[in-house]
Amino acid sequence: MSSQALSQNQEVFELNLGPQHPATHGVLRVKLVMDGEYVVDAEPVLGYIHRMHELMGENRTWAQYLPNMGRLDYLSALSYNLGYVELVEKMMGIEVPERAEYIRVLTTELNRISSHLLWFGAFVLDLGGFTPLLYAFDDREQILDLLESVTGSRLTYCYYRFGGLYNDVDDDFLTGCTQFLKRLRSRMPMYHDLVTGNVILRQRLVDVGPISAEMCRRYGATGPVLRGSGVNYDVRKNEPYSIYPELDFDVPVYNECDSMARYMVRMDEIEQSMRIIEQCIAQMPQGDIMAPKVPKMIKPEVGDYYHAVEAARGTFGIRTVSDGKNQAYRMKLRAPTFCNLSLFQEASKGMLLADALAFMGSLDLVIPEIDR
Amino acid sequence: MAGYFKSILTGTKSLVTGLKITQAEFFRKPITLQYPHEVLVMTPRYRGHIQLVKNPETGTHQCISCGLCQKGCPSGCITVRGEKREGVKGKVLVQYDLDFTTCSLCGQCIENCKPGAIEFSLEYNLASTRKEDFHYDLLARLEEQK
Structure with missing residues (x-):
């Protein structure tokens, strides 16, 4: 075993976390080398739910690849839908009507809130608090009902x-959205009282799992992980797409670099998404x-294309090479959680096991998206 | 020592705040639906498996067996077969099979269908332990509806 124990006269042992463990939220396996309760090394082992999504993009037509986008990150699938259709529109030079753009942004932001609410519940569940999960699911269910009435699917x-x-969309949907925003606005203080201000949560999160901006840069971490490390980077602001430049919203940034900062970024993002929806x-x-x-037949010109959007977990980018046929020559999906997970090995060194799990929860991992 | 008492105080305060919130929830009506005793009605846009649309005038389907649904399907889960019959213009549909185990409910088939012969059903009670139970003969299903 190559890893050295942290303290002298101690032996290290290997511990297998996952692939079926409630804290990994999916089939992620982490090979831990432990010195007592302390993590010496943590090596993520991936591939348990690898479905060759990139290869699928290369052997079916552009339109046939659409349903795959809902199955990468199944918690914020609309961001992925948006990234892909915008890429194809960019390649083909298709102008989208303004109403469609507004509806796209509205539904994507609703989806972002639902994704953050699920993360919120599951994260607190990881830390041992069961009740907030049920409250968050109550709110999330409202979003799923709204989106189901328009899109026909729930996830x-x-x-x-x-x-x-x-x-x-019809007026019922828009009224439903307004009512839901009113409801969520009234519920947010409750979440902050119940969870954010809770002394146990604060002790578990404050100053735990520090990730510096420099480490984020090295591993390519994006989204709330990066913004929790004090870097103001959001694709919606930095490389604007769709109608985001016309909307007024802030990008929450926290400089503390700990798990609490990442928690606060996501909670603030819910508020900002509500603002965006109201404006839409x-x-x-x-x-x-x-x-x-x-x-009818999508045949983009020969070339190399890239488009990125801000998904709930970070920058989702698609790079595709077209050889002028009705299928892509190469499809590369840049998944945000894959990069966010890759810094876990370095950042978790020397942490207590329970802290490492709290830290992993704060990264907001979605395994099907990591494995693709 | 002062820190010890301070942490007891903040801990108690935090506990009371949490309990207050959960206590208020205690008196709310349950939001859980008691499935299967209570059943939800799906919204009109709900995407269940596809089915053939029954034309109320002719009492049968409107499929012209063009096979565009089959061609557009990303998963290849649709099998359509039509045959020429004497005295009938165009093809007559003799087989419309759906392998629902591989369907991803994307709706490409419905969008490709010019005559509007297929639609999403609202069925969702579809649990089974046998794969064959999800191989649907849509033509036979339409006949059963009659």
Whole structure:
């Protein structure tokens, strides 16, 4: 065994965490080398749910690849839908009607809130608090009902189309959104009282799992992990897409670099997403939801294309190479949690096992997206 | 020593705040649906497995066996077969099979269908231990509806 014990006259032992462990939220396996309660080394072992999504992109047509986007990160599937359709629209030069853009942003942000709420519940559950999970699921269920009434599915959405949307939203949906925002606004102080201010949670999170901005840069960590390390980077602001430049919202950034900072970034992001949704409802124009001329057969010009969006967990980028055929020559998916997980090995060294699990929870991992 | 008492005080305060919130929830009505005793009605846009649309005028389907649904399906879960019959214009549908085990409910088939012959059903009570139970003969299902 190559790893050395932290203290003298001590032996290290290997501990297998996962692939089926409630704290890893999926089939992630971590090979831990332990010195008593302290982590000496933690090596993530991936691939238990590898489904060759990238290869699938290379042997089916552009339109046929759409449903795959709902199955990478199944908790914020609409961001992935958005990234892919925008990439194809960029390649083909398709202009999307304004109404469709507003609906896309609205539904994506709803999905972001639902994803953060699930993370919130599951994270507190990791730390031993069961009750907040049930409250968060109560709110999340409202979002899923709203999205189901529009998209037809509850989790693995396939709602956006090249040049627009699958179907339009109605007034009931918009009223439902307004009511839901009102409800969530009234519930947020409760979450902060119950969880954020809780003394046990603070002791478990404050100054635990420090990740410096420099480490984030080395591993390519993005999203709330990066913003919790004091770096103000959000694709929606830095490389704006869709109608985000027209909307007024802030990017929450915390400089503490600990698990609590990452927690606070996500809680603040829920508030910001609510602001975005409100603006979308207020400004949404009437009109078409599909571009008038969308080619039946998508055959992009030969070239190398990249498009990135801000998913709930960080930057989701797609790089694709087209050889002019109706299928991609190469499809590369840049998944945010894969990069966020990769810093776990270095950052968890010397941590107590319980702290390492709290730290892992603060990274917000979704395993199907890591394995792809 | 002062820190010890301070932590007891903050701990108690935090505990009381938490208990207050959970206590308020105690008096709320349960939000859980008692499935299967209570059953939800799906929204009209719900995506269940596909089914053939029954034309109320003719009492049968509107499929022209063009096979565009089969061609557009990313998972290859649709099998359509039509045959030429004397005296009938176009093809007559003789087989429409759906392998629901591989369907991802994307709706490409429905979007490709020009005559609007297929739609999503609202069925969701679909548990089984046998794979064959999800091989649907949609034509036979339509006949059963009659």
